[in-house]
Amino acid sequence: MCDKQSLLESLTTRIIVTRDENITKTLDPVSATTNRDTLAKTVYSRLFDWLVDKINNSIGQDPASKTLIGVLDIYGFESFKTNSFEQFCINLTNEKLQQHFNQHVFKMEQEEYTKEEINWSYIDFVDNQDVLDMIEKKPLGIIALLDEACMFPKANHETFAGKLFQTFKNHKRFIKPKLSRTDFTISHYAGDVTYQADLFLDKNKDYVVAEHQALLGSSKCPFVAGLFPPSPEEPSKSSYKFSSIGTRFKQQLQALMDTLNSTEPHYIRCVKPNPYNKPGRFENFNVLQQLRCGGVLEAVRISCAGYPTRRMFDEFVDRFGLLAPELQYGSYDExxxxxxxxxxxxxxxxxxxxxxxxxxxxxxxxxxxxRAELLGNAVKVIQRRVRTFLAQRELKALRKATISVQARWRGKVARKHYEFLKKEVAAIKVQKHVRRWLAQRSYKKARAAAIVIQAVYRGRQARKEFRFRKETRAAVKVQTMWRGYKARTDFKKLKKACLVIQCIWRGRVARKELKKLKTAAKETGALQEAKTKLEKRCEELTLRLQLEKRLRVDMEEAKAQETSKLQSIINDMQARLEAANSAITKERVLGKQAADQAVTTIKETEITKVIEVSNAKMEKLEAENESLKETMKSLERQAAEAEEKFLAAKKESDENVKKALEMESRIEQLQEAMQRMEEKLSNLESENQVLRQQALNISPVKGLSMRFKSTVLQRSSESGLLSNGEVKPVPESPVAVPTPDNAQSEAEQKRHKALAADRQQENLDALLKCVTQDVGFSKDRPIAACIIYKSLLQWRSFEAERTNVFDQIIHTIGTAIENQDNNDILSYWLTNTSVLLFLLQRTLKASSAGGLTQRRRTTSNTLFGRMAQGFRSSPASGSLSFSNGGVIGGLDSPRQVEAKYPALLFKQQLTAYVEKIYGMIRENLKSEINPLLNSCIQAPKTSRAVLGKAASRSVHASATAHQILSSHWHSIIKSLSNLLSIMRANHVPAFFVRKVFTQIFSHINVQLFNSLLLRRECCSFSNGEYVKAGLAELEHWVYEASEEYAGSALEELKHIRQAVGFLVIHQKPKKTLDEITHDLCPVLSTQQLYRISTMYWDDKYGTHSLSPDVIANMRVLMTEDSNNPMSNSFLLDDDSSIPFSVDEISKSMSEIDMSDIDPPPVLRENPGFFFLQSQAA
Incomplete structure (x- = not known):
């Protein structure tokens, strides 16, 4: 593009032209760098000018055009913390534009008022001409002084500032700051701005190097050479030619003002509401500052004081002449x-x-x-006349057609009714004879069968009574011996068990003391010893509290068992005594009767012997009863002594535990309630959006007058068309006609409507009475939900604007499940409500606003109105059927119905009831298994005694111990199995069953895991084996329940399973932290692992927990995670939220075929539900 050597010379040397010769001077590195930057700035400036010129030419402006439309986007007034030469030039531009704005808006406005000779008082405004003179005026303006300072090589910003302070020290617009020597303040029209003069001289200088101009002008590239044309100016003595930026900017600004003065400007003020570019945010101070800087406040002031609206006389009269119509008929001056x-x-x-x-x-x-009001009234008058004419013409044609249709239809109905009466009379006669013959035959068969059954039953009862008397007499003798032996054996077992428990407990206490002494001996240092003592003391207090609670429970259980045993013995003895007395009495009566009826050969001595034997037995039983009473009194004394000891220990523990338990239960209840409310709120928001839209669509329609609404309904009923295009039967009464029969027809029509409404209410009561009973299921489908859905669809309740059907159904369901603890009833209603919700989700859709008017023209407005039309259209109200199956066939086929507001509200309420019933079932099961979970986390002490003496016990004792160990787990499994059986019997969808058991297993996991971390006696090796055996029972139950109903419930036990696995694993000191956290217990957190490892104690083999290094690493990890609030808690939270949505219910359930469902007998006999019977058939 250009010669490299020439470019190097132009950047590193300077040529000074003298009178005799040219002197070449080599530049130092700093000057060469400045020279290079000058060349770059020059190239950039020429490229920018070329680009602007090309853009202007591409717009296509005609140079010969005399008119011009331009858009000027001004800089905007700037005032920052640091204001330099750039802000000075920008604010000068704003001053010039503000002066032009004042001249155009204020001065020209007032000149026009003066020209028109109207009463006007001149308004003073702020004139900024003195600021412009201070900046631009020569030779003592700021720009002139700046150019003068730039021409002197030794001048700097301090000398420039001093010159300004000396020149404008008395100027009212110029202010010198007190704390700065080089800053100066100018009072602009928008406010005071303080400028820093540090860089004013450097930014104002613009040197043009002749060598650069010649070098780039002689470039081989035409584009570059065109950017640098030859300069017509004569070369100066130096290759550097000074050019002031401020002077050039002032010249360009003056050219812009000349252009604005030659045009007619229009001003648009843009206001930025906030500096963050965010919607909906308005900062008053920022906006006020922009309005003040743009002169808008002055413009508003003069506009309010003046006359902003003006019109020529002819334009005004042409537009508003309608307000004075009399001007059109006379000659008036404009x-x-x-x-x-x-x-x-x-x-x-x-x-x-x-x-x-x-x-x-x-x-x-x-x-x-x-003017608009006058034109609107005129339009209304015209419309009223036209509509009146059209309505009268339509009414006459409609009346004529209606009379013709009614005459034909009444004849057809009369003929059909006559045929029906003939068939009815014949059918009654046939039915009478057939029913009489059937009744006679049935009675004869029943009588013969009853005689045979009575004979067989009486013989069986006589034999049974004889056998019972023989067995009773033998059983009395056996029971006497067995009960005595049983009482003695139980007493010996109880005494021996108490001794064993005492020995085990005393040994355990001694081992604890020995362990404490060993631990204290190993500790070194006073601080560590004090810390250990405090920790041990805390653990001892916790353990003592828990042991006292366990002792209290054990003593209460032992007391209850002993009391129940003694009570049962007393009851048995009383029963035996009463039986013996009754037997003796019977024998005496029998003996007396036998003595009276016996033959004379029977001797009186035999009767005497029988009586003596009976008396001896009676005395023996009385003696045994007295001995048992004495034994019972001694046992009661022992129980009273044990109870006194228990109460003494209970007082101290109750005071410490009561407050903690109350606060813990209260916190859990509040958390569960809060989670439940949040879930309900999120589930209701989506449905509320649909309901709001529906309410907005309905609200404008409600504003119609009742007269217009009744006219639309009357025309839709008289048109004889259904919404799907079918021909609809018309009412028997014609349209109101000014004849004498008109009043009678209206009364008959009202009577028909009232009759239909009463009949519909009776049908609704029958439906509600039926669904309150358990009507069962038909092929796994709930009958109640299906008949409710069919009835609502048949009655078109979903399309009704107003109806109370849904409220009554919701009230019936709420009454049925209110305060229910029976899971059988709750499961039955869960199935019905969920299936009904699924059917509504599949069928209903929100109605659009566009089709609202059309639907109002083709359908009746109320539910009872549609039912009345349906009853009148059927012959003698015998059945409801249509030729194309539009009603009957459509109940089973999945079709979309445009639902109104009551239907959508009913769907929302039904969703709430599904969630409520689900939560009640879940909470019932939780309340049933919660007492058992407290016993499942720790093996009973009697069981450990039995296991500890297993070597010296019999097989029977070992089996008893295993039974005691697993009784609590078996009770939990029994509760789960019972609930599963109930839900399967009531055909609850598998989706809900899986959700229930998943949350129940999660609850079991939380309760067991938290109890394990809070109770040190539970963190033992033997207790881990006990809990592991119980978890194996739960795993077996999940396997038997199958994945269809249990799902992934077993995965919810991951925390307690891994914790128990840690307790029962061998060689814990050899395990590393990585093996524990990644292989053995990946789910547990560091806090939880540290808690278990520090509380662990081996009561079976005497092994130790993890190594001290692993525990120290855990402490380091916990210290690093101490800032995280989530990692500081080692307990788990129970999730009581509703784990499903309406969409998930719809996706989980398959299509339901309701075509073959047989209605209950109560509805089958009701003619109002014939549509159910016909579909089932």
Whole structure:
């Protein structure tokens, strides 16, 4: 593009031209760098000028055009913390534009008022000419002084600032700051701005190097050579030619002002509401500053004081002549006509000029409002006349057609009714004879069968009574011996078990003391010893509290067992005594009867022997009863002593535990309630959006008058068309006609409507009475939900604007499940409500606003109105059927129905009931298994005693111990199995069953895991084996329940399973932290692992927990995670939220075929539900 050597010389040397010769001077590195930057700035400036010129040429402006439309985007007034030469130039531009704005808006506005010779008081405004003179005026303006300072090599910003302070020290617009030597403040029209003069001289200098101009002008590239044309100026003595940026900027600004003065400007003020570019945010101070800087406040002030609206007289009369129609019939001067119109409009404070009328702000809008009102009234009159004519013509044609259709239809109905009466009479006669014959035959069969059954039953009862008497006499003897032996054996076992428990407990206490002494001996240092003592003391207090609670529970259980045993013994003895007395009495009576009826050969001595034997047995039983009473009293004394000891220990523990338990339970209840409310709120928001849209669509329609609404309904009923295009039967009464029979027809129509409404209410009561009972299922489908859905679809309740059917159904369901603890009833209603919700989700859709008018024209407005039409259209109200199956066939096929507001509200309420019933079932099961979970986390002490003496016990004792160990787990499994059986029996969808058991297993995991971390006696090796065995029972139950109903419930036990696995694993000191956290317990956090490892103790093999290094690493990890609030808690939270949505329910359930569902007998016999019976058939 250019010669490299020439470029190097132009950047590193300077040529000074003298009179005799040219002197070449080599530049130092700093000057060469400045020279290079100058070349770059020059190239950039020429490229920018070329680009602007190309853009202007591409716009296609005609150079010969005399008109011009331009858009000027001004810089905007700038005032920052640091203001330099750039802000000075920008604010100068704003001062110039503000002066032009003042001249155009204020001065020209007032000149026009003067020209029109109206009453006007001049308004003073702020003139900024003195600021412009201070900046631009020569030779003592700021720009002139800046150029002068730039020409002196030794001048700097301090000398420049001193010159300014000396020149403008008395100027009112120039202020010298107190704390700075080089800063100066100028009072602009928008406010004071302080400028820093540090870089003013450097930014104002613009050197043009002749060598650069010649080098780039001689470039081989035409484009570069065109950017640098040869300069017509004569070369100076130096290759550097000084050019001031401020002077060039002032010249360009003056050219812009000349262009603005030659045009007619229009001003648009753009205001930025906030500096963050965010919607909906308005900063008052920022906006006020922009309005003040743009001169908008002054413009508003003069506009409010003046007349912003003006019109020529002819334009005003042409537009607002309608307000004075009398002006059209006479000859008026335009000025006089204008004054007449304004006086008639009751306007004031306006001015009449020579050629224009001047109005205050808002008066033009007031005139336009009156003009629009006048035109609107005229349009309404025309429309009213046209609509009246069209309505009269349509009414006459409609009346004529209606009379013809009614005559034909009444004849057809009369003939059908006559045929029906003939068939009915014949059918009654046939039915009478057939029913009599069937009744006679049934009675004869029943009588013969009853005689045979009575004979067989009486013989069986006699034999049974004889056998019972023999067995009773033998059983009395056996029971006497066995009960005595049983009481003695139980007492010996109880005494031996108490001794064993005492020995085990005393040994355990001794081992604890020994362990404490060993631990204290190993500790070194006073601080560590004090810390250990405090920790041990805390653990001892916790353990003592828990042990006292366990002892209290054990003593209460032992007391209850002993009391129940003694009570059962007393009851048995009393029963035996009563049986013996009754047997003796019977024997005496029998003996007396036998003695009276016996033959004379029977001796009296035999009777005496029988009586003596009976008396001896009676005395023996009385003696045994007395001995048992004495034994019972001794046991009661022992129980009383044990109870006194228990109460003494209970007082101290209750005071410490009561407050903690109350606060813990309260916190859990509040958390569960809060989670439940948040879930319900999120589930209701989506449905509320649909309901709001529906309410907005309905609200404009409700504003129609009742007269217009009744007219639309009457025309839709008289048109004889259904919404799907079918021919609909018309009512028997004709349209109101001014005849004598009109009143009678209206009364008959009202009577028909009232009858239909009563019949519909009876049908609704019958439906509600039926669904309150358990009507069962048909092929795994709930009958109640299906008949409710079919009935609502048949009655078109989903399309009704107003109906109370849904409220009554919801009230019935709520009454059925209120305060229910029976999971059987709750499961039954969960199935029905979920299936009904699924059917509504599949069928209903929100109605659009566009089709609302059409639907109102083709359908009746109320539910009872549609039912009345349906009953009148059927012959003698015998059945409901249509030729194309539009009603009957459509109940089973999945079709979309445009639902109204009550239907959508019913769907939302039904969703709430599904969630409520689900939560009640879940909470019932939780309350049932919660007492058992407290026993499942730790093996009973009696069980450990039995296991500890297993070597010296019999097989029977070992089996008893295993039974005690697993009784609590078996109770939990039994509760789970019972709930599963109930839900399967009630055909609850598998989706809900999986959700219930998943949350129940999660609850079991949380309760067991938290109890394990809070109770040190549970963190033992033997207790881990006990809990592991129980978890194996749960795993077996999940396997038997199958994945269809259990799902992934077993995965919810991951925390307790891994914790128990840690307790029962061997060689814990050899395990590393990585093996524990990644292989053995990946789910547990560091806090939880540290808690278990520090609380662990081996009561079976005497092994130790993890190594001290691993525990120390855990402490380091916990210290690093101490800032995280989530990592500081080692307990788990129970999730009681509703884990499903309506969409998930719809996706989980398959299509339901309701075509073959047989209705209950109560509805089958009701003619109002014939549509259910016909579909089932």
């Amino acid at each position: 000025k006089a006509a204008t004054e007449y119109i304004l006086k008639k409009a009751n306007l004031s404070n306006y001015q009449i000029g020579k050629t224009k009328v001047f109005l205050r702000a808002g008066q033009m809008a007031e005139l336009d409002t009156k």
